[in-house]
Amino acid sequence: MSSPSSGQSGPSSASALKKAFPHVDLDGHNLPPSPAPSSPNAGRRYALATELVYTEGSDQYNASSVPIYQTATFKQTSGSGGAEYDYTRSGNPTRTHLERHLAKIMSAQRALVVSSGMAALDVIMRLLRPGDEVVTGDDLYGGSNRLLTYLKTHGGIVVHHVDTTTPEKVQAVLNPKTAMVLLETPTNPLIKIVDIPKIAAFAHEANPNCLVTVDNTMMSPLLLNPLELGADIVYESGTKYLSGHHDLMAGVIAVNDPTLGERLYFPINASGCGLSPFDSWLLMRGVKTLKVRMDQQQANAQRIAEFLESHGFKVRYPGLRSHPQYELHHSMARGAGAVLSFETGDISLSERIVESAKLWAISVSFGCVNSLISMPCRMSHASIDAKTRKERAMPEDIIRLCVGIEDADDLIDDLRRALVQAGAVNVSLDGFQAVRPASD
Ligand SMILES: Cc1ncc(COP(=O)(O)O)c(C=O)c1O
Numbered sequence: 001m002s003s004p005s006s007g008q009s010g011p012s013s014a015s016a017l018k019k020a021f022p023h024v025d026l027d028g029h030n031l032p033p034s035p036a037p038s039s040p041n042a043g044r045r046y047a048l049a050t051e052l053v054y055t056e057g058s059d060q061y062n063a064s065s066v067p068i069y070q071t072a073t074f075k076q077t078s079g080s081g082g083a084e085y086d087y088t089r090s091g092n093p094t095r096t097h098l099e100r101h102l103a104k105i106m107s108a109q110r111a112l113v114v115s116s117g118m119a120a121l122d123v124i125m126r127l128l129r130p131g132d133e134v135v136t137g138d139d140l141y142g143g144s145n146r147l148l149t150y151l152k153t154h155g156g157i158v159v160h161h162v163d164t165t166t167p168e169k170v171q172a173v174l175n176p177k178t179a180m181v182l183l184e185t186p187t188n189p190l191i192k193i194v195d196i197p198k199i200a201a202f203a204h205e206a207n208p209n210c211l212v213t214v215d216n217t218m219m220s221p222l223l224l225n226p227l228e229l230g231a232d233i234v235y236e237s238g239t240k241y242l243s244g245h246h247d248l249m250a251g252v253i254a255v256n257d258p259t260l261g262e263r264l265y266f267p268i269n270a271s272g273c274g275l276s277p278f279d280s281w282l283l284m285r286g287v288k289t290l291k292v293r294m295d296q297q298q299a300n301a302q303r304i305a306e307f308l309e310s311h312g313f314k315v316r317y318p319g320l321r322s323h324p325q326y327e328l329h330h331s332m333a334r335g336a337g338a339v340l341s342f343e344t345g346d347i348s349l350s351e352r353i354v355e356s357a358k359l360w361a362i363s364v365s366f367g368c369v370n371s372l373i374s375m376p377c378r379m380s381h382a383s384i385d386a387k388t389r390k391e392r393a394m395p396e397d398i399i400r401l402c403v404g405i406e407d408a409d410d411l412i413d414d415l416r417r418a419l420v421q422a423g424a425v426n427v428s429l430d431g432f433q434a435v436r437p438a439s440d
Contacts, residue, residue: 048105048222049291053194055101055284066097068281090269094277096117098284105287106221107228107256110261113275113283114240114268115281117217117237118143124180124233126267130156130178135203137164137194138360138392139187141342142381144215148182161392165325167199174206180354183231184215184300185224189341189376189400190393193325194331200230211260217241217367222294223335227256233264236276240367244293245284248279293369293405297338300371300411303404305340307412311425313342314438338403339366341376344424345436350375352422359414361408371382371411374400 016097017026030044045051057066066401069092074085095113102111121144128134129150136148151157160173164183169261174181181203186213187412196214202212213233214226220241223230226234236242238250255261268274275283298319305317315322316375318329319358354362360373363378374380377389377396388392403411416432421427425432 034071034151041225043376045104048260051104052290052423055097057097061406066094066281066284068277070277086276088273089272089274092274092277092280095275095280096283098227098275098280098287101284101287102221102252102399103254105290106234106252106254107225108234109137109188109256109258111254112261112264112268113238113280114253114273115275115279116241117215118147118237118251119253119273120235120237120253121147121215123251123253123264123273124235125151125155125157127211128155128157128179128264129280131158131177132148132174132178133158133160134171134180134182135160135170135173135178136182137163137184137187139190139192139394140182140184141188141215141217142192142376144184144382146383149206155181156361164194164199165193167202167358170199171202171206174203174210178203178206180211180213182213182215183226184218185332186318186337186339188218188339189316189342189381191318191323191339193318195328196226196229196231204230211340218339219337220294221237221334222290222368223337227254229332232257237263237367238283239365241290241294242367243283244289244369245286245365246365246368246369246370248282248286250275250279250283294335294338296405297403298335300405301338301340301401303408304337304401304403304411304415308340308342308417311419311432312342312434312437315342330435339400340403341398341400344397344399344434345440347397349422349424349435350399352416353424355397356418356421357414358418359411360401361419366400368402369405371404374402376400 001438059067072088075085076083076086085093099113103109114123134157148159152159162169162173164170181195181199183196183199186192200212203212211232212230214231216224216239217232217237233255235251236252238252243250253264286327302319303316305320309315309320317323317336317340318326348416354375357373360371363372364374366372376398377394420427424435425433
């Protein structure tokens with residue numbers, strides 16, 4: 001009998017369908033696996049936009065949204081235990097579902113989710129032993145800098161801060177004791193680009209066991225996959241783009257080596273920093289809209305960067321041709337992201353701009369759907385002392401803009417008004433220009 005939809009059947013209709021749709025896998029034999037519970041990286045993939053939203057679970061009622069297993073313990077069927085889950089510190093189905101989903105999104109064999117981005121770095125740092133050397137950047141996120149300083153003074157770890165934007169400077173300090181190279185690109189707030197493949201090659205040459213670790217928070221897996229560029233470990237603050245709404249704290253670690261995955265799982269289970277079931281559910285929900293959010297945020301950021309540059313401000317954004325490492329950035333990443341910074345040449349002028357903005361909330365962090373404005377040297381990077389900031393050539397007047405999904409014209413109008421109110425621009429009949437143009 002014919003099927004009601006096709007109105008035909010039999011071998012001739014099958015060959016007609018094949019002829020009409022030569023590239024469509026009509027029988028579905030070659031479809032990529034669903035993110036859960038199948039193994040994460042089986043080679044066959046949908047485009048990332050599809051993978052982000054497509055997820056299946058093994059819920060008994062086929063719930064469309066993964067259930068929140070809000071429980072600390074799981075009853076066992078035998079006196080000797082042995083069930084898949086027993087205690088949420090060690091594992092929880094909501095967390096596992098998220099981890100498998102993220103492993104796919106991050107092109108990894110294994111992902112682990114913890115209570116914050118800093119908890120992720122802390123877990124990674126527990127791979128090190130006293131005497132091990134770490135080579136890292138001189139424009140690191142302030143919190144990462146603080147943790148490394150603590151480990152240096154309390155854990156016997158030797159830390160070298162170098163300008164990671166020049167691979168040869170990294171190479172100069174690499175040696176067989178270098179156990180880890182810790183990179184961030186673009187750096188923040190100076191928006192400097194780091195050549196991951198080149199540095200990874202140098203590091204593995206100096207010590208084949210060296211763990212090249214990349215903080216991918218600024219780019220998110222939508223725009224950059226460090227594991228495909230030679231990194232051994234990638235981590236992100238899930239508080240930012242992955243979740244997107246500044247309503248949770250989370251950290252994600254991803255690796256391809258299963259042994260390394262087990263070594264990273266150990267401190268999570270031992271200390272109990274695994275992400276809670278409710279936050280795992282929230283992060284799972286946030287991840288699904290990563291592409292639409294980032295596309296809009298990035299398009300807005302490009303317009304705002306061009307607006308500021310065209311009025312004479314020194315703007316740091318890898319979407320601008322004037323960025324000195326434009327080519328390098330785009331050789332690794334699929335977009336410029338949505339964080340940019342600009343300078344006014346005067347700290348009090350910068351303060352007035354920040355305080356005059358209305359749509360732009362004065363806030364640390366980034367990756368939220370709302371636009372944020374801040375002075376990193378006063379806020380997110382204040383944990384780096386003034387002397388070190390000076391040594392690292394961090395301009396005290398730098399303003400960071402973390403662009404959200406609002407209407408770009410509204411954001412530009414608000415910024416224009418703040419620039420005028422703060423006295424940062426000279427207004428004439430021909431328009432307006434920065435009081436202290438970048439070329440001065
Ligand atoms: C680049 C970067 N890495 C890591 C972190 C730490 O993440 P969390 O705040 O989730 O601990 C942050 C936080 O701002 C960050 O900006």
